[in-house]
Amino acid sequence: MTTRYTATAKTLHWAMAILIFGLLALGFYMHDLPLSPEKLKLYSWHKWAGVCAFLLVLVRLAWRAAHRPPPLPATMPAHLQFAAHAGHFLLYALMLAIPLSGWLMSSAKGFQTVWFGVLPIPDLVGKDKELGDLLQSVHMVLNLVFAIAIAGHIGAALKHHFIDRDDILTRMLPRH
């Protein structure tokens, strides 16, 4: 059995990583800005990038279903293997749920998402202030959980590299 990721899987992983860091940083930054044309522009960009992230995670899941990732090292204890799988499951679940919550929040707040200002994405829910506020809280809490999960993901990769000294981190790097 191969111990390598496909080049596509690596590209998708790092493209998502860049996009997600940008989205998280932009999201936390723009939220507190006073209303200005700049803020409205940043919100639109955030929404467009969020749609991209959602589509990318679908591509990624499809690729993953067709190309099983390499197994974890046999030296890893069972409970840590379980934790690794659970962690990855959580990351994927959040990568799906966060854009969905943002999209629904936008609709409920009366601001339709139009991808790159060109492609209107249908509103699944109508304008509804209370629902909008609720979805805003949901979007925020999911992102806080996401930030923690990403920190755990990075921490685990570093532990594999520097403490366990296995190839878990390096096998996700290009040219490996």
Added chain:
Amino acid sequence: MKKIVLATALAALLPAAHAVEFNQVQPDKSAVSFVYKQMGVAVDGRFRKFSGQLAFDPAKPEAAKAAFDVDLASVDTGAPEGDQEVAGKPWFDTRAFPSARFVSGAVKPLGGNRYEVAGKLSIKGRTQDVIVPATFTAQGNAGVFDGTFTIRRADFSIGEGTWAKFDIVANDVQVKFRITAVPGK
């Protein structure tokens, strides 16, 4: 001769017997809203408070008159920070200019239930001529007037300074209204 006098008198009376003047505006069954584009995305809002005088007799539409005042501070943009921003100086400047006013001029019947109302719209100390297409529909004893017209926010200096460019908030703003009125007693 008597017959002719009688017929003339009847003819004169007949329209009067049919004449119904809708002149009592029912604010709870009326609405003033707007749609504008924000980075290509249509966003709508409304005004919670407005008042008006109206006199419309379907038999004599040309004589119709309307005057409306919209309380600009009652704007509902869908977000509290939006409401606050739009009430401020760069937008409506509601402290200096609390209301928008529309006063009708000539009313032209376009056939069927459609009319074209010329009028003057004043917002933020600036007055512009506007042409407002409207339809009239009888609903029970009430008359419902629906219409949509487009204004350019820059004509009224709505959205100045950093908002003056149209790349984020478009110049065109569609104003929609539904006015329900009943005949006065």
